[in-house]
Amino acid sequence: MRDVSEKQAADDKVAVVIVAAGRGTRAGQANGPKQYQQIGGGAVIARTLGAFLTHPKIGPVVVAIHADDGALFRRTAGANADRVVAVTGGTSRQESVRLGLLALRSNAPGRVLIHDAARPFVDAELIDRTIAAIGERQGALPALPVADTLKRETAEGMIGETVSRAGLYAAQTPQGFPFWPILAAHEKAHHLGKADFTDDAAIAEWAHIPVKIVPGSPENVKLTWARDIAMADQRLSSAPRFPDIRTGNGYDVHAFEPGDHVTLCGVAIPHDRKLSGHSDADVGLHALTDALLATCGAGDIGTHFPPSDPQWKGAASRIFVEHAAKLVRARGGRIANVDITLICEAPRVGPHREAMTETLSAILRISRDRISIKATTNEKLGFVGREEGIAAIATASVVFPGDVPE
Known part of the structure; x- marks a missing residue:
């Protein structure tokens, strides 16, 4: 695995931080963390890496992995392990992203995408839309309008009210940002001990960085549960090849x-x-x-x-x-x-x-x-x-x- 400093980060290339340090306990541990489980004959993270490494606009790729997963990552990523920078992630997604961004600092890109390794169905069109919406002081968030009727539960487990879904969106990744503003926002949150942000768009919102919503993709699902892994495997195994x-x-x-x-x-x-x-x-x-x-x-x-x-x-x-x-x-x-x-x-x-x-x-x-x-x-x-x-x-x-x- 090379060091980011060995490759000049060109302004017209977009860097990527892929978050892969979680344990994914909700997906079950029988076959290891979910990002290393097999779908369609390959590991989840291998498919995710491929989507970015084959994209013409993507430059340096940093992967934040768990401290115990170095050998597993190399084995799973194969030849692609030498095309990315692997850094040890933190105890939370937020901390892993911050450490991934810091790995890019010596040759800072103009723009960066932040993506969850457990979203292996991201495609080139979604990546393009997200990149196109990143501005000098503006981030980009792929998202889908909420289609389901939403209910708020009472303490007794009953329906308290029906929540209007007008203007509500389900966030996806990759989320894109100008590099220095999002790094500064992460660093500020870290130093203030604020560790409760669920995604990077939330940190950007807190840091007063405008974030533009771009159309997400229904295919770009996040694999969370064991059944998600099974369905992804079935989807790929039955796809025309x-x-x-x-x-x-x-x-x-x-x-x-x-x-x-x-x-x-x-x-x-x-x-x-x-x-x-x-x-x-x-x-x-x-x-x-x-x-x-x-x-x-x-x-x-x-x-x-x-x-x-x-x-x-x-x-x-x-x-x-x-x-x-x-x-x-x-x-x-x-x-x-x-x-x-x-x-x-x-x-x-x-x-x-x-x-x-x-x-x-x-x-x-x-x-x-x-x-x-x-x-x-x-x-x-x-x-x-x-x-x-x-x-x-x-x-x-x-x-x-x-x-x-x-």
Whole structure:
């Protein structure tokens, strides 16, 4: 987990404080705190984090967690744990928010959203509406008009009166504020010992910060009780889904130099020149390596096999492809198909296509019908047309586990 000071908080980015330090006793403790319980095959907090980390307007994200939950948070958040700042929260929601805001102070954002981890169904449109309503001295509160008839109870448990619902709203999160005013309000409340605020809009109201109501979302429910967790799990489990299929592209080019053969897609082909490169300069396999790495966000071939490293001098490029395929499989990926186009005037690729396909089938451990190798000329145009080198384009499709909601 990084420190906020390592990332400049740009004015056009909005920071987020996610409150996840509670014990959630009303949801039951059999499966741990509610923010770590499973819904639709993933943890509540993982889904909440994803909503903000994938939003283009969001910058630094701080998560206030319980002192005992460090390892649990890392395990549950997975790769996202390194994209956020985790701070130890307080004994109340209000104190956890204050500590989260303090973590942003060294590189203060212009605006901040404060969100409950137990609201995993927040969507991009709600985030956008809230951000748009934040002003220099104005906060924003997503809320829904109260639809139910309200009754006030007497001490004897009887109906005392019917309360008009006109102008009444049910507050949601994320609640958005200009950063310094809301931090100052929290700090003032802390120093005065006022710890009875139920949300941040209430603190803003107390500190005379105007708060604009924006339309909330009926989907943005807070998971409070065990039945809420069960209903959320059922909702996600029954939602239409589609497979997590990812496509990666790769491109490479190598120039000719004196030699007697070229290596393309793992096959040595006699030629009056060879390709220049630190390894065996197999342009097809280099492009394929990049395509495979792209499907799991693992950088490029130079990241894993820098040309400055002497151990790769003259190395067979199948090593690079095997490494990329291993990374894909380590993340649970299954290579569905690969497609390579070799662009050259010479040598002729057609007579060697079967051997190339057989080689790739063995390297990737996939059937031959999932491999396509094509060749084309550049119609005598450019460096390829002048027979100065060979270029290659590769595409790989990989199926990863875990369906993505439609």
